[in-house]
Amino acid sequence: MESLNKNILLTGATGFVGGAILRHLCDRPEYSIRVVTRNPAVFPGVVENSVLLGDLNSTQSWGHALKGIDVVVHSAARVHVMKEHAVDPLSEFRKVNVDGTLNLANQAAASGVKRFIFISSVKVNGEETTAGNKYTADGVVHPVDDYGISKSEAEKGLLKISAETGMQVVIVRPVLVYGPGVKANFLNMMKLVGKGFPLPLLSIENKRSFVALDNLVDFVALCIKHPRAANQVFLVSDGDDLSTPELLRKMARALGKKVILLPFPVQLLRAAARLMGKENITDRLCGSLEVDISKNQELLGWTPPMSVDNALLKTAKHYLGNRNS
Template structure:
Protein backbone atom coordinates (compact mmCIF):
# COMPACT_ATOMS: atom_id res chain seq x y z
CA UNK A 1 0.00 0.00 0.00
CA UNK A 2 1.11 3.55 -0.79
CA UNK A 3 1.52 5.31 2.56
CA UNK A 4 1.04 8.71 0.89
CA UNK A 5 -2.52 7.82 -0.09
CA UNK A 6 -5.68 7.63 2.00
CA UNK A 7 -7.07 4.14 2.53
CA UNK A 8 -10.72 3.37 1.81
CA UNK A 9 -12.55 0.38 3.28
CA UNK A 10 -15.46 -0.74 1.09
CA UNK A 11 -18.19 -3.16 2.14
CA UNK A 12 -20.66 -4.78 -0.24
CA UNK A 13 -18.26 -4.92 -3.19
CA UNK A 14 -19.86 -8.12 -4.49
CA UNK A 15 -23.19 -6.35 -4.98
CA UNK A 16 -24.58 -4.39 -7.92
CA UNK A 17 -23.81 -0.96 -6.45
CA UNK A 18 -20.77 -2.01 -4.40
CA UNK A 19 -19.11 -3.59 -7.42
CA UNK A 20 -19.53 -0.35 -9.36
CA UNK A 21 -18.06 1.64 -6.46
CA UNK A 22 -15.03 -0.67 -6.41
CA UNK A 23 -14.53 -0.34 -10.18
CA UNK A 24 -14.78 3.45 -9.92
CA UNK A 25 -12.27 3.67 -7.07
CA UNK A 26 -9.83 1.45 -8.97
CA UNK A 27 -10.19 3.52 -12.15
CA UNK A 28 -9.44 6.77 -10.30
CA UNK A 29 -6.23 5.30 -8.83
CA UNK A 30 -6.22 7.80 -5.97
CA UNK A 31 -6.69 5.59 -2.90
CA UNK A 32 -5.44 2.46 -1.26
CA UNK A 33 -8.50 0.21 -1.48
CA UNK A 34 -9.45 -2.45 1.03
CA UNK A 35 -12.50 -4.64 0.45
CA UNK A 36 -14.33 -6.46 3.22
CA UNK A 37 -15.52 -9.77 1.81
CA UNK A 38 -16.92 -13.11 2.88
CA UNK A 39 -16.04 -14.80 -0.40
CA UNK A 40 -12.25 -14.90 -0.69
CA UNK A 41 -9.01 -13.53 0.67
CA UNK A 42 -6.54 -11.23 -1.06
CA UNK A 43 -6.26 -11.93 -4.79
CA UNK A 44 -2.63 -11.83 -6.02
CA UNK A 45 -2.15 -8.89 -8.39
CA UNK A 46 -5.53 -7.32 -7.63
CA UNK A 47 -5.52 -3.50 -7.32
CA UNK A 48 -7.07 -3.78 -3.87
CA UNK A 49 -6.63 -5.67 -0.63
CA UNK A 50 -9.30 -8.13 0.52
CA UNK A 51 -10.07 -8.71 4.17
CA UNK A 52 -12.26 -11.66 5.13
CA UNK A 53 -15.06 -11.19 7.63
CA UNK A 54 -17.61 -13.71 8.86
CA UNK A 55 -20.80 -11.79 9.50
CA UNK A 56 -22.35 -8.35 9.18
CA UNK A 57 -23.96 -7.93 12.58
CA UNK A 58 -23.23 -6.56 16.03
CA UNK A 59 -20.76 -9.35 16.84
CA UNK A 60 -18.23 -8.79 14.07
CA UNK A 61 -14.76 -7.53 14.99
CA UNK A 62 -13.45 -5.10 12.37
CA UNK A 63 -10.02 -4.43 13.91
CA UNK A 64 -7.99 -5.91 11.05
CA UNK A 65 -10.16 -4.40 8.33
CA UNK A 66 -10.01 -0.92 9.88
CA UNK A 67 -6.29 -0.82 10.53
CA UNK A 68 -4.89 2.32 8.88
CA UNK A 69 -8.24 3.18 7.25
CA UNK A 70 -9.15 6.83 6.65
CA UNK A 71 -12.50 6.46 4.89
CA UNK A 72 -15.30 3.86 4.90
CA UNK A 73 -17.94 3.34 2.21
CA UNK A 74 -20.61 1.05 3.64
CA UNK A 75 -22.80 -0.34 0.87
CA UNK A 76 -23.39 -3.83 2.29
CA UNK A 77 -26.94 -4.41 3.53
CA UNK A 78 -29.82 -6.79 3.76
CA UNK A 79 -31.58 -5.49 0.68
CA UNK A 80 -35.27 -4.98 0.00
CA UNK A 81 -36.86 -8.36 -0.67
CA UNK A 82 -40.07 -8.54 -2.72
CA UNK A 83 -41.26 -11.93 -1.47
CA UNK A 84 -40.08 -11.92 2.12
CA UNK A 85 -39.84 -15.39 3.69
CA UNK A 86 -38.33 -14.59 7.10
CA UNK A 87 -40.61 -15.19 10.09
CA UNK A 88 -39.52 -11.87 11.65
CA UNK A 89 -38.24 -9.77 8.76
CA UNK A 90 -37.89 -6.64 10.89
CA UNK A 91 -35.49 -8.45 13.22
CA UNK A 92 -33.46 -9.67 10.23
CA UNK A 93 -33.26 -6.20 8.71
CA UNK A 94 -32.26 -4.67 12.04
CA UNK A 95 -29.57 -7.28 12.66
CA UNK A 96 -27.74 -6.38 9.44
CA UNK A 97 -28.80 -2.88 8.48
CA UNK A 98 -28.92 -1.30 11.95
CA UNK A 99 -26.85 -3.33 14.40
CA UNK A 100 -24.24 -4.34 11.83
CA UNK A 101 -23.89 -0.82 10.45
CA UNK A 102 -23.59 0.83 13.86
CA UNK A 103 -21.12 -1.81 15.05
CA UNK A 104 -18.85 -1.11 12.09
CA UNK A 105 -19.25 2.65 12.45
CA UNK A 106 -18.57 2.62 16.19
CA UNK A 107 -15.37 0.62 15.72
CA UNK A 108 -14.39 2.91 12.83
CA UNK A 109 -14.82 6.02 15.00
CA UNK A 110 -12.72 4.49 17.78
CA UNK A 111 -9.93 3.73 15.31
CA UNK A 112 -9.78 7.27 13.97
CA UNK A 113 -11.61 6.87 10.66
CA UNK A 114 -12.25 10.37 9.34
CA UNK A 115 -15.39 9.84 7.25
CA UNK A 116 -18.07 7.14 7.02
CA UNK A 117 -20.21 7.18 3.86
CA UNK A 118 -23.44 5.22 4.28
CA UNK A 119 -25.43 4.08 1.26
CA UNK A 120 -29.01 4.29 2.46
CA UNK A 121 -32.20 4.29 0.38
CA UNK A 122 -34.93 6.62 -0.84
CA UNK A 123 -37.30 4.26 0.95
CA UNK A 124 -36.38 6.19 4.09
CA UNK A 125 -38.43 9.06 2.66
CA UNK A 126 -41.33 6.88 1.54
CA UNK A 127 -42.77 5.04 -1.42
CA UNK A 128 -43.95 7.88 -3.62
CA UNK A 129 -44.63 11.57 -4.12
CA UNK A 130 -47.32 13.72 -5.62
CA UNK A 131 -46.59 14.80 -9.18
CA UNK A 132 -44.01 17.61 -9.22
CA UNK A 133 -43.73 17.58 -5.40
CA UNK A 134 -40.37 15.85 -4.97
CA UNK A 135 -38.69 14.69 -1.82
CA UNK A 136 -35.81 16.85 -0.65
CA UNK A 137 -33.03 16.05 1.79
CA UNK A 138 -35.04 18.01 4.38
CA UNK A 139 -38.32 16.13 3.84
CA UNK A 140 -39.81 14.34 6.83
CA UNK A 141 -38.86 10.67 6.73
CA UNK A 142 -41.80 8.29 6.30
CA UNK A 143 -40.59 4.74 5.55
CA UNK A 144 -43.35 2.25 4.83
CA UNK A 145 -41.64 -1.13 4.83
CA UNK A 146 -39.19 -2.84 7.18
CA UNK A 147 -36.25 -2.23 4.87
CA UNK A 148 -36.88 1.51 4.84
CA UNK A 149 -37.40 1.57 8.61
CA UNK A 150 -34.10 -0.26 9.18
CA UNK A 151 -32.22 2.17 6.96
CA UNK A 152 -33.71 5.15 8.82
CA UNK A 153 -32.78 3.64 12.19
CA UNK A 154 -29.21 3.19 10.95
CA UNK A 155 -29.12 6.81 9.76
CA UNK A 156 -30.31 8.08 13.14
CA UNK A 157 -27.65 6.05 14.94
CA UNK A 158 -24.91 7.23 12.60
CA UNK A 159 -25.78 10.90 13.04
CA UNK A 160 -25.76 10.46 16.81
CA UNK A 161 -22.32 8.87 16.53
CA UNK A 162 -21.09 11.78 14.40
CA UNK A 163 -22.33 14.21 17.05
CA UNK A 164 -20.33 12.52 19.81
CA UNK A 165 -17.10 11.57 17.99
CA UNK A 166 -14.69 13.15 15.53
CA UNK A 167 -15.80 10.86 12.67
CA UNK A 168 -17.82 12.55 9.95
CA UNK A 169 -20.84 10.77 8.49
CA UNK A 170 -22.34 11.20 5.02
CA UNK A 171 -25.71 9.62 4.22
CA UNK A 172 -26.70 9.02 0.60
CA UNK A 173 -30.23 7.94 -0.37
CA UNK A 174 -30.30 6.75 -3.99
CA UNK A 175 -33.49 6.31 -5.96
CA UNK A 176 -33.86 3.26 -8.24
CA UNK A 177 -30.40 2.44 -9.60
CA UNK A 178 -29.87 1.12 -13.12
CA UNK A 179 -26.86 0.31 -15.24
CA UNK A 180 -24.97 -2.63 -16.74
CA UNK A 181 -25.97 -5.80 -14.92
CA UNK A 182 -29.19 -4.38 -13.46
CA UNK A 183 -31.67 -7.00 -12.26
CA UNK A 184 -35.30 -7.17 -11.09
CA UNK A 185 -37.99 -5.04 -12.77
CA UNK A 186 -35.59 -3.02 -14.92
CA UNK A 187 -34.17 -6.20 -16.43
CA UNK A 188 -37.70 -7.52 -16.99
CA UNK A 189 -38.57 -4.31 -18.87
CA UNK A 190 -35.59 -4.75 -21.17
CA UNK A 191 -36.48 -8.35 -21.90
CA UNK A 192 -40.05 -7.47 -22.80
CA UNK A 193 -39.04 -4.48 -24.94
CA UNK A 194 -36.37 -6.51 -26.70
CA UNK A 195 -39.03 -9.04 -27.73
CA UNK A 196 -41.36 -6.32 -29.02
CA UNK A 197 -44.21 -7.28 -26.68
CA UNK A 198 -46.97 -4.62 -26.51
CA UNK A 199 -47.33 -2.98 -23.09
CA UNK A 200 -50.39 -1.17 -21.68
CA UNK A 201 -48.58 1.95 -20.49
CA UNK A 202 -49.20 4.51 -23.20
CA UNK A 203 -51.32 6.69 -20.90
CA UNK A 204 -49.05 6.78 -17.86
CA UNK A 205 -47.98 10.37 -17.23
CA UNK A 206 -46.26 10.02 -13.88
CA UNK A 207 -42.71 11.15 -13.09
CA UNK A 208 -40.01 9.03 -11.49
CA UNK A 209 -36.43 9.82 -10.60
CA UNK A 210 -33.75 7.27 -11.45
CA UNK A 211 -30.00 7.21 -11.01
CA UNK A 212 -27.47 5.48 -13.22
CA UNK A 213 -24.58 3.57 -11.68
CA UNK A 214 -22.13 6.02 -13.23
CA UNK A 215 -23.83 9.03 -11.67
CA UNK A 216 -24.22 7.33 -8.30
CA UNK A 217 -20.57 6.29 -7.99
CA UNK A 218 -19.44 9.74 -9.11
CA UNK A 219 -21.55 11.28 -6.36
CA UNK A 220 -20.16 8.84 -3.80
CA UNK A 221 -16.64 9.86 -4.80
CA UNK A 222 -17.63 13.51 -4.38
CA UNK A 223 -18.94 12.77 -0.89
CA UNK A 224 -15.73 10.99 0.05
CA UNK A 225 -13.72 14.12 -0.62
CA UNK A 226 -15.80 17.28 -0.34
CA UNK A 227 -15.44 19.07 3.04
CA UNK A 228 -19.02 20.35 2.90
CA UNK A 229 -20.44 16.81 2.70
CA UNK A 230 -19.60 16.15 6.37
CA UNK A 231 -22.59 15.09 8.47
CA UNK A 232 -25.06 15.72 5.67
CA UNK A 233 -27.92 13.74 4.12
CA UNK A 234 -28.24 13.71 0.33
CA UNK A 235 -30.71 12.36 -2.19
CA UNK A 236 -29.23 11.43 -5.55
CA UNK A 237 -30.67 11.02 -9.04
CA UNK A 238 -29.87 11.66 -12.69
CA UNK A 239 -31.51 15.07 -12.43
CA UNK A 240 -34.09 14.22 -15.10
CA UNK A 241 -37.44 12.65 -14.20
CA UNK A 242 -39.23 10.34 -16.64
CA UNK A 243 -42.74 8.98 -16.92
CA UNK A 244 -43.03 5.21 -17.22
CA UNK A 245 -44.08 5.57 -20.85
CA UNK A 246 -41.14 7.87 -21.65
CA UNK A 247 -38.69 5.54 -19.92
CA UNK A 248 -39.99 2.59 -21.93
CA UNK A 249 -39.73 4.52 -25.21
CA UNK A 250 -36.18 5.69 -24.53
CA UNK A 251 -35.06 2.31 -23.23
CA UNK A 252 -36.52 0.61 -26.31
CA UNK A 253 -34.68 3.10 -28.53
CA UNK A 254 -31.46 2.25 -26.69
CA UNK A 255 -32.11 -1.40 -27.55
CA UNK A 256 -32.67 -0.53 -31.20
CA UNK A 257 -36.37 -1.35 -30.87
CA UNK A 258 -39.68 0.50 -30.91
CA UNK A 259 -41.83 0.43 -27.81
CA UNK A 260 -45.40 -0.63 -28.52
CA UNK A 261 -47.37 1.14 -25.80
CA UNK A 262 -51.13 0.68 -25.75
CA UNK A 263 -53.25 3.59 -24.41
CA UNK A 264 -54.84 1.72 -21.51
CA UNK A 265 -56.24 4.06 -18.80
CA UNK A 266 -54.32 4.01 -15.55
CA UNK A 267 -57.37 3.06 -13.48
CA UNK A 268 -57.78 -0.19 -15.46
CA UNK A 269 -54.11 -1.07 -14.99
CA UNK A 270 -54.44 -0.54 -11.25
CA UNK A 271 -57.67 -2.55 -11.11
CA UNK A 272 -56.23 -5.56 -12.93
CA UNK A 273 -53.02 -5.39 -10.91
CA UNK A 274 -55.01 -5.28 -7.68
CA UNK A 275 -57.09 -8.29 -8.69
CA UNK A 276 -53.85 -10.17 -9.41
CA UNK A 277 -52.31 -9.20 -6.08
CA UNK A 278 -49.82 -6.84 -7.77
CA UNK A 279 -51.07 -3.54 -6.40
CA UNK A 280 -47.64 -2.43 -5.17
CA UNK A 281 -46.14 -3.21 -8.57
CA UNK A 282 -48.79 -1.03 -10.21
CA UNK A 283 -47.94 1.76 -7.76
CA UNK A 284 -44.34 1.73 -8.98
CA UNK A 285 -45.39 1.72 -12.63
CA UNK A 286 -48.12 4.33 -12.39
CA UNK A 287 -47.19 6.44 -9.38
CA UNK A 288 -44.63 9.22 -9.08
CA UNK A 289 -41.47 9.28 -7.01
CA UNK A 290 -39.32 12.35 -7.55
CA UNK A 291 -36.33 13.76 -5.71
CA UNK A 292 -34.84 17.23 -5.74
CA UNK A 293 -31.01 17.26 -5.91
CA UNK A 294 -30.63 21.04 -5.65
CA UNK A 295 -28.73 20.57 -2.37
CA UNK A 296 -26.09 18.49 -4.17
CA UNK A 297 -25.53 21.25 -6.70
CA UNK A 298 -25.55 24.14 -4.24
CA UNK A 299 -23.51 22.59 -1.43
CA UNK A 300 -21.10 20.36 -3.34
CA UNK A 301 -21.17 21.81 -6.85
CA UNK A 302 -22.14 18.33 -8.09
CA UNK A 303 -24.00 17.91 -11.37
CA UNK A 304 -24.75 14.43 -12.77
CA UNK A 305 -21.96 13.86 -15.34
CA UNK A 306 -23.81 11.22 -17.40
CA UNK A 307 -26.97 11.96 -19.40
CA UNK A 308 -29.92 9.60 -19.06
CA UNK A 309 -29.89 8.47 -22.70
CA UNK A 310 -26.17 7.68 -22.56
CA UNK A 311 -26.68 5.64 -19.39
CA UNK A 312 -29.61 3.78 -20.96
CA UNK A 313 -27.54 2.94 -24.03
CA UNK A 314 -24.73 1.60 -21.85
CA UNK A 315 -27.23 -0.50 -19.89
CA UNK A 316 -28.87 -1.81 -23.06
CA UNK A 317 -25.56 -2.75 -24.69
CA UNK A 318 -24.54 -4.75 -21.65
CA UNK A 319 -27.92 -6.52 -21.67
CA UNK A 320 -27.61 -7.38 -25.34
CA UNK A 321 -24.06 -8.59 -24.91
CA UNK A 322 -25.09 -10.80 -21.99
CA UNK A 323 -28.02 -12.15 -24.02
CA UNK A 324 -25.69 -13.16 -26.86
CA UNK A 325 -23.42 -15.01 -24.44
Protein backbone atom coordinates in the same frame (compact mmCIF):
# COMPACT_ATOMS: atom_id res chain seq x y z
CA MET B 1 -11.06 20.29 -1.84
CA GLU B 2 -8.95 17.65 -0.11
CA SER B 3 -6.35 15.92 -2.30
CA LEU B 4 -4.41 13.79 0.17
CA ASN B 5 -4.09 10.07 -0.42
CA LYS B 6 -6.69 8.08 1.45
CA ASN B 7 -7.04 4.55 2.71
CA ILE B 8 -10.60 3.41 2.06
CA LEU B 9 -12.51 0.45 3.46
CA LEU B 10 -15.35 -0.67 1.19
CA THR B 11 -18.13 -3.03 2.25
CA GLY B 12 -20.56 -4.68 -0.15
CA ALA B 13 -18.01 -4.81 -2.96
CA THR B 14 -19.66 -7.88 -4.53
CA GLY B 15 -22.96 -6.04 -4.96
CA PHE B 16 -24.32 -4.05 -7.90
CA VAL B 17 -23.48 -0.65 -6.42
CA GLY B 18 -20.50 -1.70 -4.30
CA GLY B 19 -18.84 -3.44 -7.23
CA ALA B 20 -19.13 -0.31 -9.36
CA ILE B 21 -17.68 1.82 -6.56
CA LEU B 22 -14.78 -0.63 -6.29
CA ARG B 23 -14.00 -0.47 -10.01
CA HIS B 24 -14.14 3.32 -9.97
CA LEU B 25 -11.87 3.76 -6.95
CA CYS B 26 -9.35 1.19 -8.14
CA ASP B 27 -8.68 3.46 -11.12
CA ARG B 28 -7.70 6.31 -8.77
CA PRO B 29 -4.03 6.14 -7.75
CA GLU B 30 -4.65 8.46 -4.80
CA TYR B 31 -6.72 5.78 -3.07
CA SER B 32 -5.71 2.54 -1.40
CA ILE B 33 -8.75 0.26 -1.31
CA ARG B 34 -9.43 -2.49 1.20
CA VAL B 35 -12.50 -4.68 0.81
CA VAL B 36 -14.17 -7.04 3.24
CA THR B 37 -15.46 -10.32 1.90
CA ARG B 38 -16.32 -13.87 2.84
CA ASN B 39 -14.26 -15.07 -0.11
CA PRO B 40 -11.07 -13.14 -1.07
CA ALA B 41 -10.87 -15.15 -4.30
CA VAL B 42 -13.75 -13.04 -5.60
CA PHE B 43 -11.31 -10.17 -6.23
CA PRO B 44 -8.27 -11.74 -7.94
CA GLY B 45 -6.10 -9.14 -9.65
CA VAL B 46 -8.44 -6.35 -8.59
CA VAL B 47 -7.82 -5.83 -4.91
CA GLU B 48 -5.04 -7.65 -3.14
CA ASN B 49 -5.82 -5.84 0.09
CA SER B 50 -8.91 -7.84 1.12
CA VAL B 51 -9.99 -8.90 4.60
CA LEU B 52 -11.92 -12.07 5.33
CA LEU B 53 -14.94 -11.39 7.53
CA GLY B 54 -18.25 -13.10 8.23
CA ASP B 55 -21.73 -11.67 8.46
CA LEU B 56 -22.56 -8.03 9.08
CA ASN B 57 -23.99 -8.05 12.60
CA SER B 58 -23.76 -6.48 16.06
CA THR B 59 -20.84 -8.63 17.25
CA GLN B 60 -18.45 -8.69 14.29
CA SER B 61 -14.94 -7.47 15.12
CA TRP B 62 -13.60 -4.98 12.56
CA GLY B 63 -10.24 -4.22 14.19
CA HIS B 64 -7.96 -5.67 11.49
CA ALA B 65 -10.10 -4.32 8.63
CA LEU B 66 -10.15 -0.78 10.05
CA LYS B 67 -6.44 -0.46 10.82
CA GLY B 68 -5.08 2.65 9.09
CA ILE B 69 -8.38 3.46 7.35
CA ASP B 70 -9.37 7.09 6.68
CA VAL B 71 -12.77 6.61 5.04
CA VAL B 72 -15.36 3.83 5.22
CA VAL B 73 -17.77 3.45 2.31
CA HIS B 74 -20.52 1.20 3.60
CA SER B 75 -22.68 -0.24 0.83
CA ALA B 76 -23.33 -3.70 2.32
CA ALA B 77 -26.92 -4.26 3.40
CA ARG B 78 -29.79 -6.67 3.59
CA VAL B 79 -31.84 -5.59 0.60
CA HIS B 80 -35.29 -6.56 -0.62
CA VAL B 81 -35.98 -10.27 -0.43
CA MET B 82 -38.28 -11.38 -3.26
CA LYS B 83 -39.52 -14.46 -1.42
CA GLU B 84 -39.38 -13.49 2.25
CA HIS B 85 -39.48 -16.45 4.62
CA ALA B 86 -38.58 -14.68 7.87
CA VAL B 87 -41.29 -14.67 10.53
CA ASP B 88 -40.28 -11.12 11.49
CA PRO B 89 -38.73 -9.46 8.40
CA LEU B 90 -38.16 -6.12 10.12
CA SER B 91 -36.09 -7.82 12.80
CA GLU B 92 -33.95 -9.45 10.11
CA PHE B 93 -33.43 -6.13 8.33
CA ARG B 94 -32.47 -4.50 11.62
CA LYS B 95 -29.86 -7.14 12.44
CA VAL B 96 -27.87 -6.23 9.33
CA ASN B 97 -28.84 -2.71 8.32
CA VAL B 98 -29.06 -1.19 11.80
CA ASP B 99 -27.12 -3.32 14.29
CA GLY B 100 -24.42 -4.33 11.83
CA THR B 101 -24.00 -0.81 10.48
CA LEU B 102 -23.81 0.86 13.90
CA ASN B 103 -21.39 -1.77 15.18
CA LEU B 104 -19.08 -1.01 12.26
CA ALA B 105 -19.49 2.75 12.72
CA ASN B 106 -18.71 2.65 16.44
CA GLN B 107 -15.55 0.65 15.82
CA ALA B 108 -14.62 2.94 12.93
CA ALA B 109 -14.88 6.00 15.16
CA ALA B 110 -12.81 4.29 17.86
CA SER B 111 -10.17 3.42 15.23
CA GLY B 112 -9.76 7.03 14.12
CA VAL B 113 -11.71 6.84 10.85
CA LYS B 114 -12.37 10.39 9.68
CA ARG B 115 -15.42 9.88 7.46
CA PHE B 116 -18.15 7.23 7.19
CA ILE B 117 -20.19 7.20 3.96
CA PHE B 118 -23.46 5.30 4.25
CA ILE B 119 -25.31 4.16 1.13
CA SER B 120 -28.91 4.45 2.24
CA SER B 121 -32.10 4.63 0.14
CA VAL B 122 -34.80 7.04 -1.02
CA LYS B 123 -37.17 4.67 0.78
CA VAL B 124 -36.22 6.54 3.95
CA ASN B 125 -38.17 9.47 2.50
CA GLY B 126 -41.12 7.34 1.43
CA GLU B 127 -42.68 5.49 -1.48
CA GLU B 128 -44.50 8.10 -3.58
CA THR B 129 -44.66 11.82 -4.27
CA THR B 130 -47.49 14.00 -5.53
CA ALA B 131 -47.41 16.49 -8.40
CA GLY B 132 -45.18 19.46 -7.60
CA ASN B 133 -43.86 17.94 -4.39
CA LYS B 134 -40.42 16.34 -4.62
CA TYR B 135 -38.58 14.65 -1.79
CA THR B 136 -35.72 16.73 -0.40
CA ALA B 137 -32.64 15.50 1.44
CA ASP B 138 -33.43 17.47 4.58
CA GLY B 139 -37.20 17.07 4.51
CA VAL B 140 -39.44 14.96 6.71
CA VAL B 141 -38.88 11.23 6.33
CA HIS B 142 -41.65 8.66 6.18
CA PRO B 143 -40.33 5.15 5.51
CA VAL B 144 -43.07 2.63 4.81
CA ASP B 145 -41.56 -0.81 4.25
CA ASP B 146 -39.21 -2.78 6.52
CA TYR B 147 -36.16 -2.04 4.39
CA GLY B 148 -36.80 1.71 4.46
CA ILE B 149 -37.46 1.66 8.20
CA SER B 150 -34.19 -0.15 8.88
CA LYS B 151 -32.24 2.31 6.73
CA SER B 152 -33.87 5.25 8.50
CA GLU B 153 -32.98 3.84 11.92
CA ALA B 154 -29.40 3.30 10.79
CA GLU B 155 -29.17 6.91 9.60
CA LYS B 156 -30.35 8.22 12.97
CA GLY B 157 -27.86 6.01 14.78
CA LEU B 158 -25.00 7.16 12.57
CA LEU B 159 -25.75 10.83 13.14
CA LYS B 160 -25.81 10.17 16.89
CA ILE B 161 -22.40 8.45 16.69
CA SER B 162 -21.06 11.38 14.69
CA ALA B 163 -22.29 13.87 17.28
CA GLU B 164 -20.73 11.86 20.10
CA THR B 165 -17.38 11.02 18.48
CA GLY B 166 -16.67 13.68 15.86
CA MET B 167 -16.41 11.14 13.03
CA GLN B 168 -17.91 12.71 9.93
CA VAL B 169 -20.93 10.93 8.45
CA VAL B 170 -22.23 11.29 4.90
CA ILE B 171 -25.61 9.74 4.06
CA VAL B 172 -26.36 9.06 0.39
CA ARG B 173 -29.91 8.11 -0.60
CA PRO B 174 -30.12 6.89 -4.20
CA VAL B 175 -33.35 6.46 -6.10
CA LEU B 176 -33.75 3.36 -8.29
CA VAL B 177 -30.31 2.57 -9.70
CA TYR B 178 -29.88 1.23 -13.23
CA GLY B 179 -26.87 0.39 -15.32
CA PRO B 180 -24.98 -2.56 -16.82
CA GLY B 181 -25.97 -5.67 -14.91
CA VAL B 182 -29.17 -4.23 -13.43
CA LYS B 183 -31.63 -6.83 -12.16
CA ALA B 184 -35.23 -7.06 -10.92
CA ASN B 185 -38.01 -4.86 -12.35
CA PHE B 186 -35.78 -2.70 -14.54
CA LEU B 187 -34.33 -5.78 -16.23
CA ASN B 188 -37.79 -7.28 -16.67
CA MET B 189 -38.97 -4.07 -18.31
CA MET B 190 -35.98 -4.16 -20.65
CA LYS B 191 -36.77 -7.74 -21.59
CA LEU B 192 -40.37 -6.86 -22.45
CA VAL B 193 -39.30 -3.91 -24.57
CA GLY B 194 -36.64 -6.01 -26.27
CA LYS B 195 -39.22 -8.65 -27.25
CA GLY B 196 -41.54 -6.07 -28.73
CA PHE B 197 -44.59 -6.96 -26.66
CA PRO B 198 -47.38 -4.35 -26.79
CA LEU B 199 -47.63 -2.69 -23.39
CA PRO B 200 -50.87 -1.12 -22.05
CA LEU B 201 -49.03 1.75 -20.39
CA LEU B 202 -49.58 4.75 -22.67
CA SER B 203 -52.17 6.37 -20.36
CA ILE B 204 -49.80 6.62 -17.39
CA GLU B 205 -49.00 10.23 -16.49
CA ASN B 206 -46.41 10.09 -13.74
CA LYS B 207 -42.86 11.25 -13.03
CA ARG B 208 -40.10 9.17 -11.49
CA SER B 209 -36.48 9.85 -10.66
CA PHE B 210 -33.80 7.32 -11.56
CA VAL B 211 -30.04 7.31 -11.18
CA ALA B 212 -27.49 5.78 -13.51
CA LEU B 213 -24.91 3.63 -11.78
CA ASP B 214 -22.12 5.83 -13.18
CA ASN B 215 -23.74 8.97 -11.78
CA LEU B 216 -24.19 7.43 -8.34
CA VAL B 217 -20.60 6.22 -8.21
CA ASP B 218 -19.33 9.63 -9.32
CA PHE B 219 -21.26 11.26 -6.50
CA VAL B 220 -20.01 8.81 -3.87
CA ALA B 221 -16.44 9.41 -5.04
CA LEU B 222 -16.98 13.16 -4.61
CA CYS B 223 -18.30 12.60 -1.08
CA ILE B 224 -15.06 10.83 -0.15
CA LYS B 225 -13.01 13.98 -0.63
CA HIS B 226 -15.28 17.04 -0.52
CA PRO B 227 -15.03 18.83 2.85
CA ARG B 228 -18.57 20.23 2.62
CA ALA B 229 -20.08 16.75 2.38
CA ALA B 230 -19.36 16.16 6.06
CA ASN B 231 -22.43 15.38 8.18
CA GLN B 232 -24.84 15.88 5.30
CA VAL B 233 -27.68 13.88 3.77
CA PHE B 234 -27.99 13.76 -0.01
CA LEU B 235 -30.52 12.40 -2.48
CA VAL B 236 -29.03 11.27 -5.80
CA SER B 237 -30.69 11.03 -9.21
CA ASP B 238 -29.99 11.78 -12.87
CA GLY B 239 -31.82 15.09 -12.48
CA ASP B 240 -34.05 14.13 -15.43
CA ASP B 241 -37.36 12.73 -14.21
CA LEU B 242 -39.35 10.57 -16.63
CA SER B 243 -42.84 9.21 -17.01
CA THR B 244 -43.15 5.48 -17.55
CA PRO B 245 -43.98 5.93 -21.27
CA GLU B 246 -40.98 8.27 -21.66
CA LEU B 247 -38.67 5.75 -20.00
CA LEU B 248 -39.97 2.93 -22.21
CA ARG B 249 -39.42 4.97 -25.39
CA LYS B 250 -35.86 5.86 -24.36
CA MET B 251 -35.20 2.26 -23.42
CA ALA B 252 -36.49 1.09 -26.81
CA ARG B 253 -34.21 3.52 -28.65
CA ALA B 254 -31.25 2.27 -26.62
CA LEU B 255 -32.13 -1.32 -27.56
CA GLY B 256 -32.70 -0.45 -31.23
CA LYS B 257 -36.32 -1.49 -30.96
CA LYS B 258 -39.74 0.08 -31.44
CA VAL B 259 -42.01 -0.01 -28.42
CA ILE B 260 -45.78 -0.36 -28.88
CA LEU B 261 -47.67 1.48 -26.13
CA LEU B 262 -51.42 1.08 -25.90
CA PRO B 263 -53.88 3.30 -24.01
CA PHE B 264 -55.54 1.63 -21.04
CA PRO B 265 -57.30 3.19 -18.03
CA VAL B 266 -54.83 3.42 -15.15
CA GLN B 267 -57.46 2.54 -12.55
CA LEU B 268 -58.30 -0.67 -14.40
CA LEU B 269 -54.61 -1.44 -14.66
CA ARG B 270 -54.22 -1.05 -10.90
CA ALA B 271 -57.32 -3.17 -10.26
CA ALA B 272 -56.04 -5.97 -12.49
CA ALA B 273 -52.69 -5.87 -10.71
CA ARG B 274 -54.36 -6.22 -7.32
CA LEU B 275 -56.22 -9.31 -8.53
CA MET B 276 -52.94 -10.86 -9.69
CA GLY B 277 -51.03 -9.91 -6.53
CA LYS B 278 -48.78 -7.54 -8.51
CA GLU B 279 -49.87 -4.29 -6.86
CA ASN B 280 -46.32 -3.29 -5.88
CA ILE B 281 -45.12 -3.45 -9.47
CA THR B 282 -48.07 -1.42 -10.74
CA ASP B 283 -47.54 1.19 -8.02
CA ARG B 284 -44.06 1.76 -9.38
CA LEU B 285 -45.23 1.86 -12.99
CA CYS B 286 -48.11 4.25 -12.32
CA GLY B 287 -47.02 6.24 -9.28
CA SER B 288 -44.64 9.17 -9.05
CA LEU B 289 -41.45 9.43 -7.03
CA GLU B 290 -39.38 12.56 -7.66
CA VAL B 291 -36.40 13.91 -5.75
CA ASP B 292 -34.80 17.33 -5.61
CA ILE B 293 -31.01 17.16 -6.02
CA SER B 294 -30.36 20.91 -6.07
CA LYS B 295 -28.51 20.59 -2.74
CA ASN B 296 -25.84 18.52 -4.49
CA GLN B 297 -25.07 21.36 -6.89
CA GLU B 298 -25.37 24.15 -4.34
CA LEU B 299 -23.22 22.53 -1.66
CA LEU B 300 -20.78 20.37 -3.64
CA GLY B 301 -20.96 21.79 -7.16
CA TRP B 302 -22.12 18.40 -8.49
CA THR B 303 -24.24 17.72 -11.53
CA PRO B 304 -24.77 14.25 -13.01
CA PRO B 305 -21.97 13.67 -15.55
CA MET B 306 -23.85 11.08 -17.64
CA SER B 307 -27.12 11.72 -19.46
CA VAL B 308 -30.06 9.34 -19.22
CA ASP B 309 -29.77 8.49 -22.93
CA ASN B 310 -26.08 7.59 -22.68
CA ALA B 311 -26.64 5.62 -19.48
CA LEU B 312 -29.45 3.64 -21.10
CA LEU B 313 -27.27 2.95 -24.16
CA LYS B 314 -24.57 1.57 -21.87
CA THR B 315 -27.13 -0.52 -19.98
CA ALA B 316 -28.69 -1.84 -23.20
CA LYS B 317 -25.29 -2.74 -24.68
CA HIS B 318 -24.47 -4.84 -21.63
CA TYR B 319 -27.90 -6.48 -21.69
CA LEU B 320 -27.71 -7.36 -25.37
CA GLY B 321 -24.23 -8.79 -24.95
CA ASN B 322 -25.14 -10.95 -21.97
CA ARG B 323 -28.77 -11.97 -22.39
CA ASN B 324 -27.88 -15.53 -23.36
CA SER B 325 -25.25 -16.03 -20.67
